[in-house]
Amino acid sequence: MKIRKPDGFKSEKLIVLPDHILMEASSHPLVRPLYVTDTGYFPRALHHYRERPEGSEAVIVIFCMEGEGWYRLGSGRAQPVGQGQAIVIPARTSHAYGSSEEHPWSIYWWHFKGEQTEAFFEGFGLGPNPGHQSGHEPVHESGHGPEAEEATTHVSESDEWNNIGVGAPGTSDGGDLTVPPSRPVKTAASLPVTLPPDKARQLTELFQEGYALLEQGYTLNHIIYVSQLAHHLAAILRLCRLQPQDGIFRHSQHDxxxxxxxxxxxxxxxxxxxxxxxxxxxxxxxxxxxxxxxTGYSPIDYYLRLKIQLACRHLDLTGQSVKEISHRLGFQDPYYFSRLFKKIMGKSPSEYRGTRKG
Known part of the structure; x- marks a missing residue:
């Protein structure tokens, strides 16, 4: 008979905050957006297995520090989880997860609630996810993936793209080109997120700091502090999710x-x-x-925005004219540069320079 354990591992750490304390603390404006209800650490968790057909009322985050495991959302296929990877399980979504028998995982985990939980974990199957592809839709709380939403502010005009060495939008070299791949792809919302070593270390430190504080008592100040650590954790995962997760870039050793x-x-x-x-x-x-x-932007849109950010620094820190800055940044037409600057920054270069800062 196969052994399955939800907890009870040697040297494990586990905290479940009492409901009545959370009910009172969650009304505080610094706790209300996002807070921890449960957290723990399961080292070398052989036979670890959890299944929740009805899902959890909280968003669950699991970070695999070492070893291997797997997870499944809804009726989808099980996805492997390896060292340095994190998964986010949306609230009220049927799921199961467990440790590898050959290489048991060691995991840090958190349960989160709060009024802004969907916003903090947007793109992990919660809230809008503009990039998902049909055929591999992430499982959402309602059980259905939302329609893709375009959130990009386009800054191109066909005659202006030629000024920066690219073709007009819609051509084979256009900045607004969005061609669906020839096969269905898995999205960042349905796959584990791989954390670089420095971010993995930060996640571990956030757990240790929050756990140590809660061990000293479930005071309001402690819960507020841990809530702010939760904000940092969610920001790390959001940033790491921006890296491609399906191997297209990873296969070519690129990101x-x-x-x-x-x-x-x-x-x-x-x-x-x-x-x-x-x-x-x-x-x-x-x-x-x-x-x-x-990123939410086409490659050339993003490149142009980086140019305008650098233009802002030149306007702030040098006495160069707008024309000189535009030429320095590769814009042959200063009028196009000024129009583009205003589209992105909301004001002309001269107005920006005249704005009091600091």
Missing amino acids: ITQTVRYMMDRLEGTVTLKQLAAQARVSVPHFTQRFKEA
């Missing part, structure tokens, strides 16, 4: 961070969409799709 670095190294020149896809070692359609899913 979005490298692409952004490539852009930033060339802010005083020009780049094309083909160049960006080539340095990522993927096709233009797949690169565009993945980049937009990760």
